[in-house]
Amino acid sequence: MNTASLTRQQTSPPFLEFENVTVFTEGKRILDAISMTIQTGENVAILGPNGSGKSSLIKTITREYHPAFQKDGYTCRIWGRDRWNIFDLRSRLGIVSSDLQQAFAQEMSGREVILSGFFSSVGLFNRIVTPAMEERTEEIAAFLDVSHLLDRSMTGISTGEARRLLIGRALVHDPEVLILDEPTNSLDLHALHTFRGTLRKVARSGTGIVLVTHTLSDIIPEISRVIMIRNGRVYGAGPKATVLTDQQIGELFSVPVKIREEGGYYYVTGY
Numbered sequence: 299m300n301t302a303s304l305t306r307q308q309t310s311p312p313f314l315e316f317e318n319v320t321v322f323t324e325g326k327r328i329l330d331a332i333s334m335t336i337q338t339g340e341n342v343a344i345l346g347p348n349g350s351g352k353s354s355l356i357k358t359i360t361r362e363y364h365p366a367f368q369k370d371g372y373t374c375r376i377w378g379r380d381r382w383n384i385f386d387l388r389s390r391l392g393i394v395s396s397d398l399q400q401a402f403a404q405e406m407s408g409r410e411v412i413l414s415g416f417f418s419s420v421g422l423f424n425r426i427v428t429p430a431m432e433e434r435t436e437e438i439a440a441f442l443d444v445s446h447l448l449d450r451s452m453t454g455i456s457t458g459e460a461r462r463l464l465i466g467r468a469l470v471h472d473p474e475v476l477i478l479d480e481p482t483n484s485l486d487l488h489a490l491h492t493f494r495g496t497l498r499k500v501a502r503s504g505t506g507i508v509l510v511t512h513t514l515s516d517i518i519p520e521i522s523r524v525i526m527i528r529n530g531r532v533y534g535a536g537p538k539a540t541v542l543t544d545q546q547i548g549e550l551f552s553v554p555v556k557i558r559e560e561g562g563y564y565y566v567t568g569y
């Protein structure tokens with residue numbers, strides 16, 4: 299962990315403080331009295347079945363969705379603040395989602411993908427790129443081992459390669475937290491292996507990881523705490539070893555399972 303990250307962790311308020319957060323979209327309750335705290339620099343996984351509210355939770359963090367008024371009150375604080383300028387907030391977060399990957403599936407170089415992180419845009423569209431931005435892009439690409447992709451087009455590279463470039467885009471601002479929504483969807487074994495390595499490297503550099511997933515084996519060893527979500531509610535939370543059990547995961551996904559731990563990763567069998 300670098301010194302800047304360590305100081306950040308020691309001095310920052312929690313990244314996230316949600317208390318009694320309920321969100322409605324199109325008249326439907328999609329988050330139901332959610333309460334959770336995530337410390338700055340903490341690596342956590344948010345685990346839940348399809349439709350449990352994981353993406354909606356991310357959209358509430360990025361202020362795309364807003365909590366509904368509650369007569370007994372609610373707290374929806376990021377780094378100690380209730381209110382944010384949305385651009386300031388997003389520049390302090392790095393986000394990698396499948397929506398984003400779809401948006402970038404077009405004729406654009408890997409370099410443009412990473413550079414567009416400086417403008418929170420999809421592509422550059424006459425933006426002024428400074429030498430410092432170019433330098434940072436090269437630095438991030440080297441760190442993530444994607445320098446060879448900088449001059450390739452997004453339409454001619456694999457899903458796994460594109461996802462690593464999007465992590466690069468998310469990291470240009472040196473965000474305090476990297477939020478990943480189902481990052482391993484449609485990666486083959488080799489891409490998965492490379493992606494895990496990339497994510498572990500980012501976690502070890504001191505950037506907090508919030509990994510949103512329904513796949514247990516996505517949870518890298520650097521993640522020590524798991525928050526389970528089901529039907530828009532927090533179903534349980536705690537250290538990996540207490541949460542990732544046959545009984546709890548079986549109940550979370552409503553299917554009998556066996557959980558096996560190997561090399562710091564957890565795998566589900568028997569369903």
Ligand SMILES: Nc1ncnc2c1ncn2[C@@H]1O[C@H](COP(=O)(O)OP(=O)(O)OP(=O)(O)O)[C@@H](O)[C@H]1O
Nearest residue numbers: 323324326328347348349350351352353354355512
């Ligand atoms: N814009 C919306 N309008 C209506 N319903 C929505 C909207 N966004 C989410 N929902 C509903 O809210 C629930 C939670 O959806 P969400 O996408 O947050 O779940 P998820 O856990 O991310 O699912 P998945 O793992 O399948 O991506 C679902 O029932 C979904 O249909």
